[in-house]
Amino acid sequence: MKRIVAVLGGGSFGTAIANILCHNGHQVxxxxxxxxxxxxxxxQHVNNRYFPDYPLHPALIATTDPVQAVADAELVFIATxxxxxxxxxxxxxxxxxxKCIVSTTKGxxxxxxxxxxxxxxQEIPTAKVGVLxxxxxAKEIMAKGLTATVIASADNELRQLVxxxxxxxxxxxxxxxxxxxxxxxxxxxxxxxxxxxxxxAMGMGANTKSMLITRALAEMSRFAVNMGANPMTFIGLxxxxxxxxxxxxxxxxxxxxxxxxxxxKSLEDAEAALGQIAEGVNTLQLVKxxxxxxxxxxxxxxxxxxxxxxxxxxxxxxxxxxxxxxxxDVDFSVTELLARQ
Ligand SMILES: NC(=O)C1=CN([C@@H]2O[C@H](COP(=O)(O)OP(=O)(O)OC[C@H]3O[C@@H](n4cnc5c(N)ncnc54)[C@H](OP(=O)(O)O)[C@@H]3O)[C@@H](O)[C@H]2O)C=CC1
Ligand SMILES: O=C(CO)COP(=O)(O)O
Numbered sequence: 001m002k003r004i005v006a007v008l009g010g011g012s013f014g015t016a017i018a019n020i021l022c023h024n025g026h027q028v029x030x031x032x033x034x035x036x037x038x039x040x041x042x043x044q045h046v047n048n049r050y051f052p053d054y055p056l057h058p059a060l061i062a063t064t065d066p067v068q069a070v071a072d073a074e075l076v077f078i079a080t081x082x083x084x085x086x087x088x089x090x091x092x093x094x095x096x097x098x099k100c101i102v103s104t105t106k107g108x109x110x111x112x113x114x115x116x117x118x119x120x121x122q123e124i125p126t127a128k129v130g131v132l133x134x135x136x137x138a139k140e141i142m143a144k145g146l147t148a149t150v151i152a153s154a155d156n157e158l159r160q161l162v163x164x165x166x167x168x169x170x171x172x173x174x175x176x177x178x179x180x181x182x183x184x185x186x187x188x189x190x191x192x193x194x195x196x197x198x199x200x201a202m203g204m205g206a207n208t209k210s211m212l213i214t215r216a217l218a219e220m221s222r223f224a225v226n227m228g229a230n231p232m233t234f235i236g237l238x239x240x241x242x243x244x245x246x247x248x249x250x251x252x253x254x255x256x257x258x259x260x261x262x263x264x265k266s267l268e269d270a271e272a273a274l275g276q277i278a279e280g281v282n283t284l285q286l287v288k289x290x291x292x293x294x295x296x297x298x299x300x301x302x303x304x305x306x307x308x309x310x311x312x313x314x315x316x317x318x319x320x321x322x323x324x325x326x327x328x329d330v331d332f333s334v335t336e337l338l339a340r341q
Contacts (some may be wrong), residue, residue, distance in 0.1 A: 014079030082107025181229030191282030197258020
């Protein structure tokens with residue numbers, strides 16, 4: 001069945017999602033800010049700022065008018081950076097009321113420590129809300145590389161709707177009802193991708209990378225469970241899956257920022273050279289403060305904070321991490337997990 005869908009945010013991920021929706025025969029409007037880029041997409045069928053090498057589906061309509069973009073849509077995806085999320089939806093409160101709205105944004109709001117789904121519930125209380133997250137490098141999706149994602153929502157109808165509009169022979173969509181855990185996983189893994197990029201730039205070996213990814217998973221799930229997430233979510237695509245892809249692929253912008261830092265560049269230069277969003281930089285500061293407040297042990301977050309914010313030499317921080325107090329390997333026992341069910 002042909003659906004009317006809107007995507008707000010015509011950067012890398014919004015463009016990739018809009019293109020799949022068109023590929024699947026749905027009527028799609030993509031909202032973006034830049035008039036010239038919108039014209040180019042409508043006439044040349046290429047997003048020449050974010051994906052100059054990939055043709056877009058010719059049926060994709062770009063618009064710079066957000067009201068027009070969402071007017072007839074029953075389903076709306078939001079793919080703006082977390083910094084711009086509330087400002088994007090606030091003026092559309094009336095138009096978005098009662099619709100199915102899915103955030104694809106992997107970040108946390110500064111000051112409030114709110115996730116995007118929580119902002120949606122606050123700004124548009126009548127909406128049905130979901131979150132799309134997983135190991136989803138936009139460029140690989142544009143290249144039709146085989147990919148899986150997770151739609152998380154408490155609303156079964158929304159989960160089914162999103163599965164039906166997005167799934168195709170190169171994009172598989174799994175469901176999860178732990179929206180909080182899925183969304184937190186997507187935000188947290190960006191921090192560890194920066195650490196992994198630094199390790200890569202410093203020439204560290206496979207043992208080190210494996211240690212980093214595994215301890216990152218332990219740390220992010222410990223934090224998320226403390227905040228109310230289901231620990232099982234972290235063994236899924238939106239947990240360990242997304243952590244692996246962003247800590248291993250040079251396509252990850254967070255990994256690229258880490259690489260630049262590891263090569264001795266300043267954070268400002270690293271972000272400027274990227275020209276796209278790397279959410280992990282803001283998330284680091286917010287999670288460090290929150291972890292300190294609620295008393296969760298997060299040595300990798302603290303170590304990265306020491307390097308990036310406190311400007312401590314990376315060698316000194318690595319040494320103190322390695323020589324830290326001895327800990328157990330796995331935090332959660334099977335008995336404990338079963339008791340949580
Ligand atoms: N890229 C990826 O592989 C994936 C990204 N995500 C998540 O999706 C979110 C968006 O990322 P992504 O698409 O990659 O980012 P990009 O940097 O590629 O694009 C960001 C988009 O948001 C727009 N934008 C930036 N600032 C504002 C603002 N203040 N108001 C309105 N629009 C704004 C940009 O417009 P303009 O071009 O005019 O600056 C652009 O259209 C992030 O949270 C990211 O973590 C999730 C899965 C995969
Ligand atoms: O979230 C992503 C892949 O799942 C994209 O990661 P980056 O934002 O680091 O590019």
